[in-house]
Amino acid sequence: MTADAWVPPPVLVAVDLVVFTVRGSELHVVLIERGIAPHRGVLALPGGFLRDAEEDLLAAAYRELSEEVGLTARHVHLEQLGAYGTPGRDPRGRVISVAYLAIAPRLPEPVADTDASAAGWVLADFALSPAARLAFDHRRILADGVERVRTKLEHSTLATAFVGPTFTVSELQSVYEAVWGVRLDPRNFYRKVQGADGFLVPAGPARRATPGRPARLFRAGPSATIRPPLTRPIGPADQEATS
Known part of the structure; x- marks a missing residue:
């Protein structure tokens, strides 16, 4: 195939947030209950698609953090965790998600946005247990986030x-x-x-x-x-x- 004949595949880019805090001497993570398909009614990490082709990844992560958790750059440690792009991870199409790790003390109760029916703090151990069902590949992302923090x-x-x-x-x-x-x-x-x-x-x-x-x-x-x-x-x- 020549360069002129190559057509780039359609790819969507999203950011997901692994937001940690310590509450009652235990590690907690923010999870939302999805209010829309796919995986409606299933727990998931907060996040969303880039608004447009001009939005920077870090800016999108801070935007989602502000909209879904009520945090700004002044109050949180934010670092990139990794990129997740296994084909089939999202039934809506080829979606590559860049996950960010967010940490801050004494965080407020999260507020569900338009795509979520509920949001709240969940014990990280429970979220990783078989008793918790997580959408997409968010269990893997969360597990990577927990191990990143433990190691660091x-x-x-x-x-x-x-x-x-x-x-x-x-x-x-x-x-x-x-x-x-x-x-x-x-x-x-x-x-x-x-x-x-x-x-x-x-x-x-x-x-x-x-x-x-x-x-x-x-x-x-x-x-x-x-x-x-x-x-x-x-x-x-x-x-x-x-x-």
Whole structure:
């Protein structure tokens, strides 16, 4: 086939969002209930098609984040997770989805948009379980998002995206426990995060959350990586994934 005879195939481009937060010491993800076909009434990740040929992928991700979760660029950590384009993943045609990972602390209740009949926070473990039915290939996308976060918590300072501008070591430990699905020894965790160069820096006076000694406040330090890294213990979630 000559170059003049080649006709580009019709391809639609979408963005999907894996939005995480920690609620009640457990990792939660935003899921919507689809209000339109295909997969009407089935749970799915929020997202949608690009509005037009001029819309940038990142701009589309922020737009969907604002419309469906009520978040702006100032409040969220957003990074590209991956591209998903297996033929047949969407019955409407050849659709390539670029997925984004979004993380922020204390996120509000999501609001269903015009294509969704409901939206809410769901335990990530439940969303990945056989009891939950997810549309398209969103279970795979969600699983990739969970593993991305679990892995990055070992060698990057991503955990600070789950907490506020200032936080205690105990609050940071709760993030690790929620994402990794394990219990950590408080003294050992405190020693490790304090020993990681540039991970945390002191931030103001101590906070008295419970009777007893006030907890010291910290904020994210200048480093984006953790040296030495924190090693993820083998927990129930890892055992289930490898069994």
